[in-house]
Amino acid sequence: MNRRDDNEPSDPNAPLLPSEPRIDQEPQYEGRNGPKPTTNLEQSNGWFIYALTFSAGISGLLFGYDTGVISATLVSIGSDLSNRPLTTLDKSLVTSCTSLFALIASPLAGILADKFGRRKVILVADVLFTLGALIQAVTSAVWGMIVGRSIVGLAVGGASLVTPLYISELAPSHARGRLVTILSLFITGGQVVAYIIGWLFSSVSGGWRYIVGIGMLPAIFQFFIVLTLPETPRWLVQAGFEEKATKVLSRVYGSHHDSGLMAKQVMRDIQQEVAEEEEELTQTNKPSTGNWQWLTNVTQCARHLVLVGGNRRALIIAVMLQATQQLCGFNSLMYFSATIFSMLSFSSPTLVSLSVALTNFLFTLLAFAFIDRIGRRRILLYSVPVMALSLIACAFTFGSVEMPNPESRVRAEDATSDSAFLPVVILICLTVYVGAYAFGLGNVPWQQSELFPLNVRSLGSALATATNWGSNFVVGLTFLPMMEWLSPGWTFAAYAAVCVFGWFGIYTIYPEMSGLRLEEVKELLADGWGVQESLRRRRGRPGVS
Known part of the structure; x- marks a missing residue:
């Protein structure tokens, strides 16, 4: 028998050949069943890893840009679509359709990532980003904008799943948190770029077409870069x-x-x-052959994800974090911040929204510096209460401001005699909330790939990402109606309640993953949630408090 060629697919059940290294030999190997390699051993080729992360992270830039760009677009379109002003329903559909199709795409992307590789899914996402941006830029009807945003949603759903998976599988364990956080930096950076471009084109006739069309450029750039990258x-x-x-x-x-x-x-x-x-x-499982092998593999993977205790616990943790990340209402700011600040009498709502996006970026940068030092669990336990308190303060302040109907073009300064400082108080509360979110909850859930063993990693990450986009869809579709029907105060109070429930979930079941190799996490969750064991391991590592 000849040793298989590297370019030929292998039978996964075939025995190792005599010339191949066996995993049950060489007892001097120090890995998952022996002493853990020291931090000094866990050195990486920094420039290579950061180059890979930067190249793949352009997906995050696209993700962030298409998230942030809709805020400026909604207040700039006017009557350019279907020859009429956008209604609340129009705005909700244009905004939420991206999340809906991201929800559809993320599980499918997980299956395709296992079958064809992580890199090819990123390439397909780049094509969809380009097509969706082009359709948005040239359409003259509301339905055309919805179609373009839906195609972008397919791209965002695939990229948001596969890119962190790609980075985490390439990254060495001691730097994995920081490298995946770089993706969040790209996302928040993309939002900043979107607000800057939105502000620059806000006074240009038909400028919103340039705002959405510019999203094609990084997608085309990344496509050619990813062609040169290796698979994980x-x-x-x-x-x-x-x-x-x-x-x-x-x-x-x-x-x-x-x-x-x-x-x-x-x-x-x-x-x-x-x-x-x-x-x-x-x-x-019985072996399966033929054209339906991939379906059998997916079915087996789903069974192992649900029936194996450690995998099921990993899925529950990942789903909890992703749901909390979205249902706390953060993306209502990303989607509708310009609308909110316009209603609060700010003369340049897009420019004020830029301050929120900059806060998001700066605190994500802070998280990049501290996430592996502080730890995922601790960073959430510290930051989520700040989010809740900021939202409660915001809810009380909104209760003192008489808000106009969101469809109205009349700003709060024309509709109320409230003190001028109240909108500023709301802005400060929202800025503190965004900073706390960016430092913790905006980053940690995207470390989800580290929770799952290899055989269920793509599907588990896909279901968690689908939860993110499903929750995002709910927020995008309901925010403006909630502002009208419940009042702004009760809307933000509901988001604060989500933060409180999320904090208790994190405290109860989320273990500390910082510094663990991907293969070690499986052992941690095998017999329980592993919270105390993870804290014991962290305290036992040199240089960790």
């Missing part, structure tokens, strides 16, 4: 391309004095996990 080593091993995976790992750990040994250690960790998971599938 974990997907390559799962697909049977061990030699390619080893080469990628050698580049990841290229700055280590013995990069070859480090790459082999990580490689064997991945091989062991893949072998164990394939053995589980073989024992619990």
Whole structure:
């Protein structure tokens, strides 16, 4: 029997050949079943990893831009679509359709990422970003804008799932939190760019077409960059391309004095996990062949995700974090901040919205510096209460301001005699809320890939991301009606209640994942939530308080 070629797919159940390294040999290997490699060993080829992260992170820029751009667009369209002003229903549909189609795309993207690889899904997303932006820029009807935003939603859903998955599978464990946070930096940076461009074109006739059309440029740029990027080593091993995976790992750990040994250690960790998971599938399922093999694999993966205790706990944690991230109402600011500030009498609502986006970016940058040092769990436990208190203060202040109907063009200064400082108080409350959100809840849920073992990672991440977009859809569709029917005060009070419930969920079941290798997390959740064990491990690491 000849050793398989690196470019040929392998039988996942075929035995290792004599010349191949076996995971049950070489007892000197120090990995998941031996002493954990020290931090000094966990060195990475910094420039290579950051180049990969930057290139893949352009998806985050597109994600953020298309999230932020709608705020300025809604107040700039006027009667350009269907020859009439936009109604509340129009605004809600144009805004929420992106989230709805992102919800549809994210589970599908997870399946495609397992079948074809993470990199190819990012390429497809770039094509969809370009097409959606083009349709929005040239349409003259409300339905055309909805179609364009829906296509962008497909792109956002795929990119928001696969890009953090791609980065986390390439990143060394000691830097994984910071590298995935770079994606959040791109997202918030994209929102800042969207508000700046929205402000620059706000006084230009038909300027909203330029605002949405510019979204094509980074998508085209990323498409050609991603063509040169490697696939993740974990997907390559799962697909049977061990030699390619080893080469990628050698580049990841290229700055280590013995990069070859480090790459082999990580490689064997991945091989062991893949072998164990394939053995589980073989024992619990009959082998399937033919054109429906992929459907059988997805079904088996879904069964393991739900029926295996550790996988189920990982899914519950990921879904809880993603639902809390959206149902706390943050994206109501991203989508409707210009509308809100226009109603609050600010003369340049798009420019005021820019201050909120800048706060989001700066505190995401702060999270990048501290997330691995403070830890995911602690950073959430500290920041979520600040969010809740800010929303409660905002709700009380809104209760003192008589707000006009959102469809009305009359600003609050013409409709109420309230003191001028109340809108400023609301702005300060919202800014504090955004800062706390960006520091914690805006980043940590996107670390979701680290929760799942390799065989269910794509599907688990897909379902969690679908929860994010489903919740986002609810917020986008209901925010303006809630402002009308419940009042702004009760709307923000409801978002504060979500923060309170989310905090108790985090305190109860979310363990500390900082510094753990992806293969170690499976062991942590195997017999329980692992909260106390994770804290014990963190306290035992050198230099960690």
